[in-house]
Amino acid sequence: MHRHALVVPVVVALIGSTAASAAAQPAPNTVVLQPAPDIAGVIKGGTLPELVVRGLRSADDPLWLPEVGLVFSESQGNRVVRLGDDDQVSTFVGDLNGPLGMTFDRQGRLISLQTRAGVAGPRVIWPPGREAVIADRYEGKPFGRPNDVVSDRRGGVYFSDLGPRPTPPGALSPAVYYVPPGGMPIRVADDIARPNGLMLSRDEKILYVNDTGGIHVYAFDVGPDGRLANRRVLAAYIGRDRSVAAGEPPVSNADGLTIDDAGRLYALTEAGIEVVSSNGEHLGAIPVWCITRRCQNLTFGGPDKQTLYIAGGGTLLRIRMLARGFGGRVK
Template sequence: MTRLALAAGLCALFTACATKPQVAALTPAIPGVVSGGTPIEVIKEGFAGTEGPVTLPDGSLIFTETPANRITRIADDGSTSTWLENSNGSNGLGFTANGDLYAVQVLKTRVGIVHPPERARTLADNFEGAPFGRPNDLVVAKDGTVYFTDSGARLGPNDPKPTVTPAKPAVYRITKQGQLQRLADDITRPNGIQLSPDEKVLYVANTAGEHVLAFDLGADGKVGPKRNFAKLAGFRQTDTGPSSGADGLAVDAVGRLYVASTAGIQVFEADGTALGVIPLPKSPQNLAFAGRDKRTLYAVGRGSAYRIAALTSGLTERAK
């Protein structure tokens, strides 16, 4: 056996085998965000679903393969490995300051801690007796408050009808005291959710809408009225209704908002001004900053994972 064949055989035994990422495209210039001509690297394709990216303390990234019921890690060298099996169909992820990994989960619909195993527990699985339809994304505030979305049950033509009517699509908060509160139930399809760096604004992506939505958060816990924050490119009418494809959200250290959508990665100033779009080979579903200095922007979607060297950095005081 040649050395090359032996190396290939050993590589096949390990899921963490690294391959050099391929360059799929180059970015346009977005001042303060990316230089023009920055490579968009394809880390890997063929994942079983791609959602929920969040950084680990060592700068590596984990994301969810929801249909495969696992959480996958991307190391700095681009290698991938299974980080957690049997994730209960985890979708969006978020860490607390003490290292608890919170996840919205879709096999048994609930929100709770999935890691470490000795602290795993359910925080909420229904609202006023109605089970969640399809919890989608979450963000954990610095004080441990959890904000999450439930996009609502989306049954296929062959799926059995639920025996209990699920809760309608909504945005929720779980306080640090463990109280579940519904913040909004008038958004057609709430999806990605994010907090501004100062945690005074809550952003929500409405996949069926033309705008990213925002709610002002008071120091007393009060939530202001819903408002249109930024207009999305790529909004269109489809056979199933209007759609922008707006999905996961990220913020950088200076408060710019990043939106995964049909158009690509859309970037907005903190006042809602559109700065530009980074087109990707496949429409992204979610995104996050990672790397040891959090200056690498990762995007996942449609079974693929990408990364881009950024001019800015993500937040250091929160995992995302």
């Protein structure tokens, strides 16, 4: 059992939520819980996020597993942890290699992206006895820094690779890959500056990709072989990285993505959780902050999939929603 010894001030901001306040960064090691704006069908105005876990070395990519509950990556602890009914965390899978993004496929396998040099790539890490390497190289070259992953109903896996910054000579550049079931990785998109969060549409005909190095979420048509076509901008985010120098292109630091049963996308950016409809309409932003940094990834969970779990900076938050997560797959 992992106990949380770090004492962190919690400030409840009883003020109206705006895009500007959502993007404002609080003092270090402080959790600011701001009320959500009213977003029709998404969240009731005034709803506050709840601080669930703090003091971990890192926290990323929460996932609600059938008959298990919530698990998420503690990359710097080289493990995946499970949130118990008492809101304490324990090791679910240990001895990993900098795990980040996770997905759960239709074979009941938990797939985790490892990031340590030499072993970077998607691997099956659970259940015990079914561990396997899905991919660790593309055309003989090792992956740089795999970040997010989603599986499809065919049994294939999409994952993003941010790559190192700057990209060393001869190394793989940032890209999105697809690994068909039993096959070798295919580079399916290499025209996004820093591809990060991934999500499939409910019918799996569209793959959405966040660009951490820009301000857009992109949409691609998914072909019958898993390849992508017809890249277009779905929406522009409002979150902005204030450290970007004047005159430089704006950056949203868009990270993790999830989807609800109405097809709306939820993305973590410098503005918090930005909500976008399937036709690209920006619906609003829910302010959240994960102590030491912006939050990184999120998922719907709970028995009714109406609780949004948000992870980042060694912190786990949750917030009750009106919207319900998509029930057609785990992620």
